Amino acid sequence: MSNTARGGVRARNVIFRIKRCEGPGKPSRWEAFKVPVEPNANVISCLNWIAANPVTIDGRQTTPVVWDSNCLEEVCGACTMVINGRVRQSCSCLIDEYAPNEGDTITLEPMSKFPVVRDLWVDRQRLFWGLRKVKAWVPIDGTYSLGEGPRETPDHQHDRYVMSTCMSCGCCLDACPQYHKEEDEGKWDRSFVGAAVVNQARLFNEHGTGRVLKPERLDALMGPGGLDACGKAENCVKVCPKNIPLVESIAAVNRAITIHGFKRIFSGK
Amino acid sequence: MDNGQGFVQRNYFLLRRLHSLTGVVPIGAFMLIHLTTNSSILWGAINGRAHAATPIGRGVETFQDEVSFINGMPLLLLIEALVLWLPIAFHGILGVVFALGASNNVARYGYQGNKRYMLQRLTGYLGFAFILYHVATLRWGWEWLTPANTAWSHYFATSTLAAALKGDGGQWTVPGIIVSLGYFIGVSALVFHFANGLLTASITWGIAVSQRARQRWGYLCTGIGAVVMLLGWSALAGFVFLVDHDEAHQIERRMVELKYGPEFLKEIEREHLHRPGMEAAAIRRAAEVPYPGPAPVIRE
Ligand code: HEM
Ligand code: SF4
Ligand code: SF4
Ligand code: FES
Numbered sequence A: 001m002s003n004t005a006r007g008g009v010r011a012r013n014v015i016f017r018i019k020r021c022e023g024p025g026k027p028s029r030w031e032a033f034k035v036p037v038e039p040n041a042n043v044i045s046c047l048n049w050i051a052a053n054p055v056t057i058d059g060r061q062t063t064p065v066v067w068d069s070n071c072l073e074e075v076c077g078a079c080t081m082v083i084n085g086r087v088r089q090s091c092s093c094l095i096d097e098y099a100p101n102e103g104d105t106i107t108l109e110p111m112s113k114f115p116v117v118r119d120l121w122v123d124r125q126r127l128f129w130g131l132r133k134v135k136a137w138v139p140i141d142g143t144y145s146l147g148e149g150p151r152e153t154p155d156h157q158h159d160r161y162v163m164s165t166c167m168s169c170g171c172c173l174d175a176c177p178q179y180h181k182e183e184d185e186g187k188w189d190r191s192f193v194g195a196a197v198v199n200q201a202r203l204f205n206e207h208g209t210g211r212v213l214k215p216e217r218l219d220a221l222m223g224p225g226g227l228d229a230c231g232k233a234e235n236c237v238k239v240c241p242k243n244i245p246l247v248e249s250i251a252a253v254n255r256a257i258t259i260h261g262f263k264r265i266f267s268g269k
Numbered sequence B: 001m002d003n004g005q006g007f008v009q010r011n012y013f014l015l016r017r018l019h020s021l022t023g024v025v026p027i028g029a030f031m032l033i034h035l036t037t038n039s040s041i042l043w044g045a046i047n048g049r050a051h052a053a054t055p056i057g058r059g060v061e062t063f064q065d066e067v068s069f070i071n072g073m074p075l076l077l078l079i080e081a082l083v084l085w086l087p088i089a090f091h092g093i094l095g096v097v098f099a100l101g102a103s104n105n106v107a108r109y110g111y112q113g114n115k116r117y118m119l120q121r122l123t124g125y126l127g128f129a130f131i132l133y134h135v136a137t138l139r140w141g142w143e144w145l146t147p148a149n150t151a152w153s154h155y156f157a158t159s160t161l162a163a164a165l166k167g168d169g170g171q172w173t174v175p176g177i178i179v180s181l182g183y184f185i186g187v188s189a190l191v192f193h194f195a196n197g198l199l200t201a202s203i204t205w206g207i208a209v210s211q212r213a214r215q216r217w218g219y220l221c222t223g224i225g226a227v228v229m230l231l232g233w234s235a236l237a238g239f240v241f242l243v244d245h246d247e248a249h250q251i252e253r254r255m256v257e258l259k260y261g262p263e264f265l266k267e268i269e270r271e272h273l274h275r276p277g278m279e280a281a282a283i284r285r286a287a288e289v290p291y292p293g294p295a296p297v298i299r300e
Helices: A043-052 A125-133 A154-164 A185-190 A195-205 A210-222 A235-239 A246-267 B002-010 B012-038 B040-046 B055-071 B076-100 B112-138 B157-166 B174-204 B211-242 B245-260 B262-273 B280-288
Strands: A012-021 A028-037 A080-083 A086-089 A105-109 A116-118
Touching: A012 A043, A028 A043, A043 A105, A086 A235, A125 A185, A125 A195, A154 A195, A195 A210, A195 A235, A195 A246, A210 A246, A235 A246, A235 B112, A246 B012, A246 B174, A246 B211, B002 B012, B012 B040, B012 B055, B012 B076, B012 B174, B012 B211, B040 B055, B040 B211, B055 B157, B055 B211, B055 B245, B076 B112, B112 B157, B112 B174, B157 B174, B157 B211, B157 B245, B174 B211, B245 B262
Parallel strands: A012 A105
Antiparallel strands: A012 A028, A080 A086, A080 A105
16 A cells, blocks of 8 residues: 655645734734645645644644635635745645655745735735726727727737736735735825736737727826836746746836836927 | 825836936946046056056056046036936935835845845945945045045045055054955945946836846846946055055155146145144155156146
């Protein structure tokens, strides 16, 4: 009988240290759980086990740990959390890579830049608010049919495709040293929107129909909380699970803003 | 908080772009020229128009010539204020404000880009302190902050600089070691800051967009940084390790004498020697040393 898999990893016990919080504004505390893991387990399957056995490592009964998840295949972004100090999706985080030996520890924390709803579950509203701020959509609402859309070349489509794979997970914001936690909704307008939003602005600026809103998007990104708050740390592009060329998007939108800014100066608008 | 941030927030785009621009021109461009001038203490050795017997003597001549040229420029104070002090104050103060708004996370995300981001801010702070000390001691006359109360004089550019860096008569002193080390750190920090700033400026303005273009621009910035670093280090090494204070002082006296006449030389020497705390003995001693080699060149 063999319970080894993938490079000889065996079923074993792994310690999960989890940063817990009862709700918004409540203090947080650490709790540890000892979880028997099967080969090929991931963080979500271990969280499921903890939910069914909410007993800490020193035998104390506690509440089940709360987290958010949906697709379980790294396309929705809901399960994003900070694992061993770095932000990533928990559904695609394999225990065999993070804790190959008996007694290894994995640390789970909620994302650091968004308000905690409970335990590992955060509220990423501000990201979606940012998408609205830059009008990250193609405007087609109206009273009559607009007919066929413009043609796309395969090359252009290829370039834009990768930008469109963003799942608004917020990794790029959590790792950005220029993006700060802001619980007060009234201040979002003057706080940095972050790389994900800039990338979406570029995606729709380069869309045949979406480009009619380009001046408005650039105006929004020139104002307070716009792209000028970026400090070029380039963490965003490193942590993006979709390998979106975020710094390229930042530079491209900056170029558009440079041109847009000069045009505005000379047209007096 | 809101009121203090109001102005910066409303004009964020303009301020940020002006900050980036001033970093490159005029400040960065000036630093390039400044370090080229200063390193003439070394490359002056191959200056065909210099006549001193020793290579470093020719460096002293060349450097003196450059300094005299700059100090002979019309409206120097106005140019300095508009092209240097104002932009540096603007870039520096705004730079500190921006840098304070960073939440560094290199410990968690130790990527190269993140380290450069952190270093850009650290070298900004260091550079700010260094520039303040540098300008205050050598330009605004805060002699009491130098190792031996040396007042830098553009008539005796090399010898007074060596003394301001090392101490009395260009001899090593303990405060001199600290000041020289400070110069090494300050210059290195600012050169890094400039080179990395060139790299990030290409993102700020959207000049190099694609990954490949930014990589190529990065290599170029590294090259530029290495060359400027070499200029800065060689200037410092020249003044700190290679210059002979007394020889330099003699060459400078001779150049003043040839250009403005012996009366003028006596006058400025008297002025210098009577400054309180000046390294009078060292200068008197240097003035006794026989003149080394043929007469130096003088620009008209
Ligand atoms: C000789 C002195 C200096 C030079 C040549 C210089 C040059 C530059 C350049 C070229 C940039 C790039 C701007 C961009 O990213 O678009 C820059 C950025 C920066 N400088 Fe300076 N600088 C100097 C002094 C200072 C000082 C004294 C500070 C004070 C802390 C400072 C703080 C900063 C900061 C924080 C940035 C980053 C701005 C950003 O994130 O976009 N700099 N500097
Ligand atoms: S490049 Fe800009 S957006 Fe990306 S992590 Fe750095 S500061 Fe944040
Ligand atoms: S750009 Fe990448 S890291 Fe940022 S939200 Fe989208 S998928 Fe996540
Ligand atoms: S659950 Fe959708 S990305 Fe993890």
